[in-house]
Amino acid sequence: MPMELNAVLAQRIDLSPGLAVIRVVPEGWDLEEFTPGQFCVLGLPGSAPRAEGSEADKEPVAPEKMIKRAYSIASSPITSEYLEIYVVMVPDGALTPRLFALNVGDKLWLGPKVTGHFTLETVPEDKHVLMLGTGTGLAPYVSMVRTYLVAGGERHFGIMHGARHSWELGYENELRTLDRVCSNFAYRPSITRPQLEPTPWTGDSGYIQDLWKQRPFDEFLPAPASPDNTHVFLCGNPAMIETMQQVLADEGYSEHTPKQPGQIHIEKYW
Structure with a gap:
């Protein structure tokens, strides 16, 4: 049937x-x-x-x-x-x-059932959350921020979103507004093809795994991001995720699993 x-x-x-x-x-x-x-x-x-x-x-x-x-x-x-x-x-x-x-x-x-483990449920409330995503891998972060962000709260949230073009930065207006009005939220968009923009692009350009190495959230956080105070979420392109896993591992972060708690949370899109 x-x-x-x-x-x-x-x-x-x-x-x-x-x-x-x-x-x-x-x-x-x-x-x-x-x-x-x-x-x-x-x-x-x-x-x-x-x-x-x-x-x-x-x-x-x-x-x-x-x-x-x-x-x-x-x-x-x-x-x-x-x-x-x-x-x-x-x-x-x-x-x-x-x-x-x-x-x-x-x-x-x-489908009547909603499921998935890519959530903040296993992240201690005293840890900050930095969320890196490419393309539509931004979606779960939008849900998280809309639900958990408390303006001026002690927990800090940061989103770094990568896309090819500026017109592919979904939710940009909403996230830029939150960045302006919430002292504990930061939005860092980046595009990889700035030369194709109809007007000059003045924001960050390049792959987010490369931008991470510039420590883009350190001035925003109460203390520089480290495995002791921050959890990192990765969602989207598997190549980005694989590269970021190694970059974060070199900084002392480890992947979170059901058997072994860690500070890296992963959701691959294909």
Whole structure:
């Protein structure tokens, strides 16, 4: 028996071609509580159309097959009416071209269970949190900051977000505003192709694993970041994560696992 399309696309904000923030609302049922940093599963049948400009399916997909993929949640659990997802279209992907073909009001499938261990639950409250992400790997951090950031609080949060172009820096306005009004929050965006900007880019450029070595958060934190006072979250491109793991290991950080507590928390996106 085919799965029922049990949710509705309530909002879609296109940030640039192939990059959007969407809100999905369950239809006739309530969302379960979740923890910032967790992910949900979205789905559409193979019969759903693909967005204009996307490529054909790599392999034929049966019309009745439900194509499902996991997506980190950007909204806060404080808001329980919808889930907000930060999504990029993969032109030859199976699901995202179908998601980008949806209009507001169209139906899709939303998995009833939210799960994941990429959360702050294992981080002591007296430790600061620095979050490094590329592309849509920013999403779980947005959920965390929206939920846990207390303006002027003792715990400091920092986000370093890497993208190719400035127009791919999702949530930039929101995060820059928080950076201005919250003394315990810092936002450090960086782009890797500043030469392609329509107007001169005056911010940081380069890969975030290289920028980390410049100690970009030390002046913002009460004391320079170290394994004794800071936990580091890594999300997005596996190459960035692999490089940062080694960089952090050289500084004395260790990966957190269920059996061995550490200060590095990892979520790979592919």
